[in-house]
Amino acid sequence: MTAPQVELLNMTKRFGANLALNNVSLLIRSGTVHALLGENGAGKSTLVKCLVGFYHPENGHIQVNGREHRLNSPKDADALGIGMVYQHFTLVPSMTVAQNLVVSGARLPAYINWQSELKRLTEVTKKLPFHVPLDVRVSQLSAGEKQKAEIVKQLYLGRKLLILDEPTSVLTPAEADEVLGYVRSLTRAGELSAVLISHKFHEVRRYADDVTVLRRGASVRTGAVADLSDDALAEAMIGEPVSKMVQHAPKSPPKPNIVLSIKDLCVNGDNGLPAVKDLSLAVREGEIAGIAGVSGNGQLELVEAMMGQRDRNGTITVSGSSFNGTRKEIARLGVYGLPQEPLKNACIDRMSLAENLALRNFDRAPLCRGIAMNYGALAVQAERLVAQFRVKAPGLTASMNALSGGNVQRAVLARELTQDVRLLIASNPTFGLDFVACEETYRRIVEARNGGAAVLLISEDLDELLGLVDRVLVMSAGRIVHEVLADCADKRVIGKYMAGMKAA
Amino acid sequence: MSSISGIESPPSNPPGTAAQLSVALPVLAVLLASAVFAAFVALYGQNPFTVFGLIVQGGFGSSFAWQDTLSRAAPLILVGLAVAIPAQAGLVIIGGEGALVLGGLAGAVVTLPFAGAHALPMQVIMLVAGALAGGLWFGLASLLRQYRGVNETISSLLLSYIGIAIFHHLTEGLLRDPASLDKPSTHPIDPSYMLPVLPGVGVHAGLAVSLALAIIAHVVLRYTRWGFALRVVGGSARVARMVGLAVNRWVIGATFVAGGMAGVAGAIEVAAVQGTANSSLIVGYGYSGILVAFLARHQPLAIVAVALLIGGMQASASLLQRRLELPDATMLVFQGLIFVCVLVADAIAQQLRENTRR
Structure with a gap:
């Protein structure tokens, strides 16, 4: 045949x-x-x-x-x-x-x-x-x-x-x-x-x-x-004529103060072998630093270590304070995140939309007095966020499963970006999202940057990355092997570093 | 275990089908189990309707039956909570029996050095000692899970056997009252320390303690940030870590409290019924608690109702034996059937939910 x-x-x-x-x-x-x-x-x-x-x-x-x-x-x-x-x-x-x-x-x-x-x-x-x-x-x-x-x-x-x-x-x-x-x-x-x-x-x-x-x-x-x-x-x-995907906001030169500083970070993967090896990097206020790399080169482990989801060696400091991912530190230092596959990695599917929108601040006033939750205030907050970010859902009490991928992402954007964000960690934030949701995600990330936040964007999509970031870091085999300003970046060179064909 | 059925997001309970389903499923399961049980007793040559009539009569038909039922419900409520609370944090812990007997043992020996003191502080100390012993025993299972990756369902069950073995070892050895000849026991507690009988009800005060703890558990799980945080941890440890919750502490804390519930159940059995720790404590309350919690879909208030039902069934066992000469284990068969039916109903419901989703 x-x-x-x-x-x-x-x-x-x-x-x-x-x-x-x-x-x-x-x-x-x-x-x-x-x-x-x-x-x-x-x-x-x-x-x-x-x-x-x-x-x-x-x-x-x-x-x-x-x-x-x-x-x-x-x-x-x-x-x-x-x-x-x-x-x-x-x-x-x-x-x-x-x-x-x-x-x-x-x-x-x-x-x-x-x-x-x-x-x-x-x-x-x-x-x-x-x-x-x-x-x-x-x-x-x-x-x-x-x-x-x-x-x-x-x-x-x-x-x-x-x-x-x-x-x-x-x-x-x-x-x-x-x-x-x-x-x-x-x-x-x-x-x-x-x-x-x-x-x-x-x-x-x-x-x-x-x-x-x-x-x-x-x-x-x-x-x-x-x-x-x-x-x-x-x-x-x-279904409509294309506008340019990412509207680059006029860039202002990044301010000199370093928000995120990682020194000699070592993280093991699920198999117990080192996935991130002696990695150091810094992200400044008002810049988007992008980490490019083929999946499986330690990006996931790096993000999980930063989010407190994985044990690590080495120091992570945010605005000069050591950061270990506790609730107090997150609120004080303003560290928030947009993980990939938000339904799985940023939401609790068996809790309602309103409750998911409250994950960051459920234990603070006005949602909580003493130890007593105020579910009325929680619903009010959810209503406000849903309207502000145009989240389409069957209702505030709907479980997250009932929302489409784009609307789950909007809910997560609403929750994470309405906090006082000073460091945003975005990991393949548009993975599996439709065009409209992608564009909105890009816009919100750029807005956060323009608002003075430091953004670390990890993405396996090189086009997405180059369209968005101010500075590119290439990660390969658990290390940063190349660093270049986005304006001077050459895709072919980056591709070679991504493939591990060039050593640092 | 991918998910534990029956944990809803409380105040924002989804309207309509989901909520109805969570009531309908256990009821259906009990009906189905009753049908199978009817066939079972029919095989023994008994009229099923007579049997069910005697169960109702023996469990709820007289004030004496109610007293028996209520005093059985007291420990059942607590061991039910011992399963339901970890379930909120995503754990399936089934080792309530071990925590119960060790709690009973701790309660039985802690007041022995203090004869003739005021009763109330001693009673409190007994319950607290029971809670600590049970909490530590459950805590072991969650420590093993969080730091060594040991499945908590299996470790809690095996730890339960170890707990029972330690109980036998001590009651038959170091802590044995030499006067207890045919039934090795610890020294009896001072009779004035025994929990009083609730006036008007005719049941020991342990029932009031159990009810109070169930109500507290209900309020904490539903209306406080602790309950909220626990549901986040149970929903996804990944997301809980992302939002800065110390997952290990929440999981271990919840299992400690749960073990405490089972331990209090043991201490109550000692301080209100037995007066000493001996093998009479090991009658399977811990295992019945698993049934209670699953049938109640891990909701504290529903646990109270289900504990009454199961307590009534157990109370009627002796009547069945006397009147119909059905063996003592008949009720165990019925309970087992209900449990299997609940699990099957849950599995079917899960399937239905997934089908409607895709």
Whole structure:
């Protein structure tokens, strides 16, 4: 079987009252890469989950090479050679790559002849344009290697239509090029068709042949990539002509006083190994310092150490006082944060919106007198914040689960930025948010900076970072390896430092 | 354990389905368990309706039955709180029995050196000693959890067995009253120190202590910043740390208080019923407390109601034995059935909630 042509016709899928897919049709031509563009919640994931038999659409059908097929389960998709590479890894970390590949087969023999399997695998991987170590445990691979192994697994399983869900979000630019370049070469050779879910225009432009833009569950634009400009795509995605993403406020030169000072910080990761190594940095009043880096280079551990969520060695001082993340210090020194995935990392899902808005000040007047909570005052505060930040919610007593991602973020922005912020720690604050919520987050961060706060922004999205910060620090293998003013920053140089190709 | 069912955000209880569900589920579970229990006694050749009639009569049918029920409810309320309070902080602690017997032991021996003193301070000292012993015992489980990553459910259960073993070791050895021949016991406390009987009710004052503690727990958990902070800690330790709450201290503090509740239950049993610490303390109150708390969905006031129900069931056991010659363990079977049904109902409810979410 060579590269199939797959057509989705009039797909409609509802979740309760929510129309997730509205009559979407999609043609994946044989031997092409078809990109799916769209904001979060536009229906990209729902569409491809129908294609792998995970969801069952209310309406519409799927044709493979002109024949209609019903996909009742992922097994049916497997039989048709349709496979998906997820954003998050699905390999078993404690097994080697070879073991993972062999056990992923649908029919395992009762006795596995490892020697012959290994031989066969080596032959398969020899033909690859990149190296995938077979006898190394997956847990020891880098993110890029894992992603490659995921793709090799799909090929090993004989998949002919490959769905890639934001495959490069954890890769360096060079790794992304290797992985997607390989997929494209396979499609060109007619061995594969592919669907690429992405939000990076340059990726779509470089690796995709066709593109379909989804917005609110509907297909709003489709065609050959060559025929569509970036502006046209962006307009289709958000439904209105694009204004410049980040409006840079006129920068005033940062004041000389240092707000955040980190000296010789060492933090261990979950595996007990050092993740942050002798890291020192300083952030001044009225500046946004950005930490760039590929995920998994110690950024998460750095943020958690600063937020008091992880043990550490070394000193963190804020405005000259040692900072350990107690409630008193937070209030006195004005240290607040915007973590990534705010629903998980900044909210209590089983408490109400009003209560979540009070997490920072529930133990102070007017919300609390002595030890007695004043729930009336708590509701009043929530009402005010919800109005001020335009949080859309079913009600103040709704649990956080009931809010959309953008509104969860607005609630967190409302809670964190209405305090007396003097240091703001933002960690991938727009990860997984839609366009509008991203823009609002950017605006609020810049406002905080203009209000005199020191901002430390950690982001894996280099474009986002360069658009926002005054100074860039590059983190690699737990250290700051490069520092440059944003105005003088060169993306290629930063990329090389991110990939660890240049030492400090 | 991903979540503990039944912890709502109190004053802002979600309207409609969620609140109704939290009442309907335990009721459904009890009904289902009753149906299975009916089939069980039918297998014994008994008419289920007779059996249920006798349960009501034996638990709630006369002032004597009520007295028995209420004096059983007193420790059940406290051991129920011992499960419910850590649940607010996200812990499932099921070792109430160990804390109860050690609390009883502490209460039994602490006043022995002081014969002939005023009764009231001695009674207070007994309860406080019980609370400290129980609190320390529970505290061990949460220390192990916070600093060594040991699962608190398992460690508290195993610590409970160790506690019971220590209790036997001391009551049969170092602390044994040589006069207690067939039933090794500690020296009896001064009879004047025994908790008085509540006038008009005919039940010992331990019931009043239990009720007072349940009401205090209700008020603290619902209306104070301590309750709020505890729910934040229980909701997500990550977020609690982010907003500067000292998670370890809150978790350990909550388990200490909870163990204290179980310890007071033991001390009350000694100071109001037994007059000495012996194996009569080990009758499974600690384990029944798990059922009480889960059925009450960890709400202190609901715990009082459920403790009455379970206390009544236990009180009726002897009537069933006398009238129908059903074995003593029949009631244990019923309790076990209810517990299984509650857990199943919770699991189903969780599933439903997740389905409606996505």
